[in-house]
Amino acid sequence: MSEKIMKTVTCPKCLEKSDVKLICSANQKSVPNIKRSVLNDSFFKWKCPKCSFEKQLLHPLLYNDLENRFMVYYIPQTKKRFLADEKIENEYPDLSDIKKRLVSNVSELKEKIAILDSRHDDMAMELAKHAVARIVEKTASQKIAEGYFLEMDQEENTVSFQFFVGAEKRPYIQTTRLEVYNRSLELVKKHFADMDTHDGFIRIDSEWAKEAFRIYKNK
Numbered sequence: 001m002s003e004k005i006m007k008t009v010t011c012p013k014c015l016e017k018s019d020v021k022l023i024c025s026a027n028q029k030s031v032p033n034i035k036r037s038v039l040n041d042s043f044f045k046w047k048c049p050k051c052s053f054e055k056q057l058l059h060p061l062l063y064n065d066l067e068n069r070f071m072v073y074y075i076p077q078t079k080k081r082f083l084a085d086e087k088i089e090n091e092y093p094d095l096s097d098i099k100k101r102l103v104s105n106v107s108e109l110k111e112k113i114a115i116l117d118s119r120h121d122d123m124a125m126e127l128a129k130h131a132v133a134r135i136v137e138k139t140a141s142q143k144i145a146e147g148y149f150l151e152m153d154q155e156e157n158t159v160s161f162q163f164f165v166g167a168e169k170r171p172y173i174q175t176t177r178l179e180v181y182n183r184s185l186e187l188v189k190k191h192f193a194d195m196d197t198h199d200g201f202i203r204i205d206s207e208w209a210k211e212a213f214r215i216y217k218n219k
């Protein structure tokens with residue numbers, strides 16, 4: 001099912017007020033082009049009906065893909081690491097084997113969809129990304145501002161990440177052996193598999209990876 005709310009938007013350029021229908025909860029069946037429109041950045045785009053001024057209209061979105069067993073809850077700017085949502089849990093009675101993720105920006109939302117839609121493990125991907133990021137930081141002698149999964153090439157046996165390095169967020173693509181991901185996957189299965197049996201939405205990001213490595217090393 002898809003859930004929509006109406007909102008009045010004032011154009012920052014011509015000040016015209018208009019009503020827009022925002023999709024707050026959706027899947028590929030209820031909104032067939034949702035995956036593509038989120039991934040190509042058109043989903044949150046708003047265009048003024050009077051002067052055609054365009055801007056991003058960011059709002060919460062619960063993206064669910066029950067076929068691939070995942071849900072991603074995007075809440076702009078949220079600082080929460082965990083979110084329990086009774087309404088959603090009552091609506092979907094069997095959520096126990098569904099990966100439920102919480103993200104705070106559109107890049108994270110896109111990354112989660114790219115990883116989980118391809119049935120990769122996002123915890124393992126974060127651990128692999130964390131390990132690769134440390135190497136990139138050493139090579140570039142700069143801190144990494146952001147990093148995202150880019151692609152996995154099963155034939156070439158590689159996985160690639162897009163990093164943004166330093167204060168100026170210089171783009172930097174790093175490819176590594178698939179083995180790095182596979183080793184991370186073993187680690188997840190052994191130590192962190194129970195994290196996915198909880199109700200509620202959790203943040204699986206670089207901060208989680210850092211903490212996970214710390215816990216694992218102290219075991």
Ligand SMILES: [Zn+2]
Nearest residue numbers: 011014048051
């Ligand atoms: Zn306008």
